[in-house]
Amino acid sequence: MTTTPRRARGRQGLVLVFTGEGKGKTTAALGTLLRAWGRGMQVLVIQFLKAETGQWGEVKAARRLGWEWYKMGDGFTWRAQDEDDSAARARAGWQLAQDKIASGRYDLVLLDEFTYPLHFGWLATEQVVAWLQAHKPPATHVLITGRYAPPALQAYADLVTEMRNIKHPFDAGMRAQPGIEF
Amino acid sequence: MTTTPRRARGRQGLVLVFTGEGKGKTTAALGTLLRAWGRGMQVLVIQFLKAETGQWGEVKAARRLGWEWYKMGDGFTWRAQDEDDSAARARAGWQLAQDKIASGRYDLVLLDEFTYPLHFGWLATEQVVAWLQAHKPPATHVLITGRYAPPALQAYADLVTEMRNIKHPFDAGMRAQPGIEF
Numbered sequence A, B: 001m002t003t004t005p006r007r008a009r010g011r012q013g014l015v016l017v018f019t020g021e022g023k024g025k026t027t028a029a030l031g032t033l034l035r036a037w038g039r040g041m042q043v044l045v046i047q048f049l050k051a052e053t054g055q056w057g058e059v060k061a062a063r064r065l066g067w068e069w070y071k072m073g074d075g076f077t078w079r080a081q082d083e084d085d086s087a088a089r090a091r092a093g094w095q096l097a098q099d100k101i102a103s104g105r106y107d108l109v110l111l112d113e114f115t116y117p118l119h120f121g122w123l124a125t126e127q128v129v130a131w132l133q134a135h136k137p138p139a140t141h142v143l144i145t146g147r148y149a150p151p152a153l154q155a156y157a158d159l160v161t162e163m164r165n166i167k168h169p170f171d172a173g174m175r176a177q178p179g180i181e182f
Helices: A025-038 A052-065 A080-103 A115-119 A125-135 A151-156 B025-038 B052-065 B080-102 B115-119 B125-135 B151-156
Strands: A015-019 A043-047 A068-071 A108-112 A141-145 A159-167 B015-019 B043-047 B068-071 B108-112 B141-145 B159-167
Touching (some): A015 A025, A025 A052, A025 A141, A025 B052, A080 A115, B015 B151, B025 B052, B025 B108, B080 B115
Parallel strands (some): A015 A141, A015 A159, A043 A068, A108 A141
């Protein structure tokens, strides 16, 4: 009789990070949610950064699919004058994320663009990782997207994928295409 | 009065390539389809490589969403003994893709894992690119995924994103998780 590693038994909630400068981080996250939803899993999205105007396609899709979707970052930026406000929004978003994750009601929680509050120091990466280690239900998958994923988050994550731009139509002066880019 | 570049006027169908060794190529493609579907666009999937068992989550999701989804590659591999059969399936898949793309009925066509038939020489990249240049309706987006995207395809594409593995749970001996990996 062979033994299997402890982590391989049953469902293991993963911590996934999609980072890098390239397009496709949020897009890959949406695909991951779609795949999970296809299997009847409960999914949840908390967006930390983008303004609503930048994401019509996915918000419309989420509405059609009945996914829970929260936006904490409407219009917030990382300009100096907004920093207090941005930090407060980030903290509120993280509080919501903690409540939702700890509830155990979700199979997959997407914290979209969550790396920015960490990168800009509005939230302490070590505290976020420590909270996830202590409180994330074992079967819950958490997916975090955004550039500049802090090293401590990457060290904790089970999977880290970097998206790199090889060629982008904006380089050629092409306008963003509805339904494709946003 | 300023002039805008010709390509920036109205809708410009893009050719997108998601390539690289990392996870997330097909996943990002699914997210792109979801975003387009959210805007009411007509989407279509032709899969060139994977066996059905590897993609339960997305196939179930596509069925629930009513997306058209064709599999040309059920179980085909690139082992030498299968090459004739693989090449024949790839040619049949590409014929279907040509018919569907040329019909103009789709806003976004995903040719999933289409780089492999090109890489392995079952289809000539130059002929595929030439056909797309001549026959792809201007407003139709075509998205191609897979490792080893040939240079001629990358040169023709409007957008090329490379997915790179930084860290992967299989490295740590963890089993693939249903709904997340497949």
